[in-house]
Amino acid sequence: MDIREALYTTRAMRRVKPDPVPEEVQARILDAAVRAPSGGNAQGWRFMLVDDKEQIAKVAALYSECIDMLWATVYKDQVDHANSSDDAVARKFRKMMNSVTWAQENFDKYPLLLFAFDQFDTTGGSIFPAVWSAMLQARADGVGSSLTSVLMFKNDETLDVLGVPKEEGWRMSACVPFGYPEGKWGVAPRRPAHEVSYRNTWGTPVGFEIDEPLWP
């Protein structure tokens, strides 16, 4: 697969089938992940694949609680707006909520989870390139994924389920459920790059406009 197709079509794919992800695909996912850069090339990371049904069920229960907490805290205003309005913002948010609610109700059927852990990465810059490489490599094999940090709401409980030695400073950076998509791949709509980009100083236009995605 062309790099550009992967970069443009690896969107959050929460609705996936319960079919297992073959071991050779899992190996390619992890091997791609460790090729990513990390600060000082320290590679201060650990990865965990979870495909045991009982383990996934335990994580699913925690994920469900965390999503309820997410709506009630970080996204409270947006949820209230989405439930009481029908403008573009409300519709976009309801669409995202529906997708997340699907994940909440079906989390125990995900065939494979990837957890990423870091030890001393204060910015995330030494772990999320690896996580994103894992997701892009999965895409190349037709496997969908979505990245969530929501389990942070139940951080200690999640680390306990996975047996993570917190006393050594290992922290959970992300959980990525994988699976073969129910739906189709496509380019996700985004605010155009020139609307969120500047040149040389804040507020100065970047100098070009990109009205349509530059791929395909």
Place this chain on the structure above:
Amino acid sequence: MDIREALYTTRAMRRVKPDPVPEEVQARILDAAVRAPSGGNAQGWRFMLVDDKEQIAKVAALYSECIDMLWATVYKDQVDHANSSDDAVARKFRKMMNSVTWAQENFDKYPLLLFAFDQFDTTGGSIFPAVWSAMLQARADGVGSSLTSVLMFKNDETLDVLGVPKEEGWRMSACVPFGYPEGKWGVAPRRPAHEVSYRNTWGTPVGFEIDEPLWP
């Protein structure tokens, strides 16, 4: 370019030529960046391309101070070890130091910098996939890059140079210098995936071994 070639050969490329990066390549870099996922698809990011020589010189001066601070703090023990030993760890660290010192001495000659900013991203998970996508897209166009968060040591000064409205909560996540490589692309050596990966619980072997990179 195949996705796998990009994932395996986009290594930290600090030694680059001063030749400018064409505008169409810059546009592809930014357009790829905004396709990345972000929490709740909030896209709470801003990007800044810096190609003005005076601005780059100001950042270069700050970068140089930050690198000195990095060796004297975070990496003090490793620097001491690298300067007093000749084992594999010391040699690997000296190689990385040489590369960073090249960047320190030549930063003002980089033709293009990308800064990424986020507003409410506590984990980095909503900005570093976009930064890494930018670097992978650049790779597809033959442009090298390296990711640094070291300017955090002079965070306020850097934000002031770039005119970032700190009062609105915008934070610098990363600085990525771009340019056409002096050297060759290649697969960076890494600790094998199975040595840093577990299955289902911490410490349980992942179930396969990957002794050689799975690409090419």
